[in-house]
Amino acid sequence: MGNDNDNFEARLIARLAALREQHGWSLDELATRSSISRATLSRLERGETSPTASLLGKLCAAYGLPMSRLIAAVEEGGAQLVRAAEQPVWTDPHSGFTRRMVSPPAKGLRAELIEGRLPAGAAIDYEQPSLPGLEQHLWMLDGLLDYTLDGTVYRLQAGDCLRFRLYGATRFACPGPAGAHYLIAICEP
Numbered sequence: 511m512g513n514d515n516d517n518f519e520a521r522l523i524a525r526l527a528a529l530r531e532q533h534g535w536s537l538d539e540l541a542t543r544s545s546i547s548r549a550t551l552s553r554l555e556r557g558e559t560s561p562t563a564s565l566l567g568k569l570c571a572a573y574g575l576p577m578s579r580l581i582a583a584v585e586e587g588g589a590q591l592v593r594a595a596e597q598p599v600w601t602d603p604h605s606g607f608t609r610r611m612v613s614p615p616a617k618g619l620r621a622e623l624i625e626g627r628l629p630a631g632a633a634i635d636y637e638q639p640s641l642p643g644l645e646q647h648l649w650m651l652d653g654l655l656d657y658t659l660d661g662t663v664y665r666l667q668a669g670d671c672l673r674f675r676l677y678g679a680t681r682f683a684c685p686g687p688a689g690a691h692y693l694i695a696i697c698e699p
Contacts (some may be wrong), residue, residue: 518600519560521584527555529573529580544572545637562604563634570640577640578622578696582614605632607682612693621697628655630686639676643699648672648692655690656683666692675699 530540537555541548546568553559561569570577581598598611605628612623628634630653648657650666657664657672658681664672684690 518584518598520557522561522581522600523554523557525580525584526561526569529569529575530555533573540569540572544568560603563602563607563609564604564636567636567638567640571638573640575640576644576696576698577609578611578614578624581609581611602634605629605634607632607634621695624694624696626682626690626692626694628682628684628690630684630689633681633683636680638679641698642677644676645697645699646674646676647695649695651691651693653688653690654685655692656685657681658683666690 530537533540535543537548537551540546541551544551546565550559550565554561554565566577566580570580573580581600584598592612592614598614599608601608607629608627610625612625614622648655648666649671650668652668655666657666658679659672659674659676660678666672682690
């Protein structure tokens with residue numbers, strides 16, 4: 511899995527650099543738009559640092575692009591049936607968060623499923639949504655998750671489902687003792 515993850519990360523980094531070029535933005539302009547330092551962006555594009563979930567969230571917000579669309583653009587294909595072994599998996603090197611694209615986005619389709627696993631004690635903060643108004647359904651499969659939405663903390667446990675439109679900052683935090691395992695259905699506005 512390590513080599514596959516390294517190859518995926520290299521393609522992800524290349525895609526991020528290509529997005530910046532497609533927008534005609536300098537590193538300084540992207541730094542201003544994303545609130546990420548120019549030095550961090552430069553290290554990222556040179557492959558000297560791994561992208562974290564928080565960093566990807568900021569970049570996706572700057573580009574107005576859901577994270578799932580960014581990840582899907584890195585993957586080849588667009589098949590109707592995606593076998594479990596072929597579903598793209600990305601792990602945040604900072605938090606240990608694992609994101610599986612259960613049903614990667616496809617051209618002409620607006621909904622998708624994402625599986626998330628957050629280790630006990632880990633937290634991820636997103637300052638803003640990548641795409642305001644994104645409809646989400648967060649369904650807990652196992653463990654506990656403290657999800658902060660619009661300043662309200664929702665403690666979610668197995669079987670709970672939180673449905674909302676995303677406009678502001680969010681936080682995923684797993685209080686433990688076990689990790690949080692959940693499924694997110696998203697639909698573009």
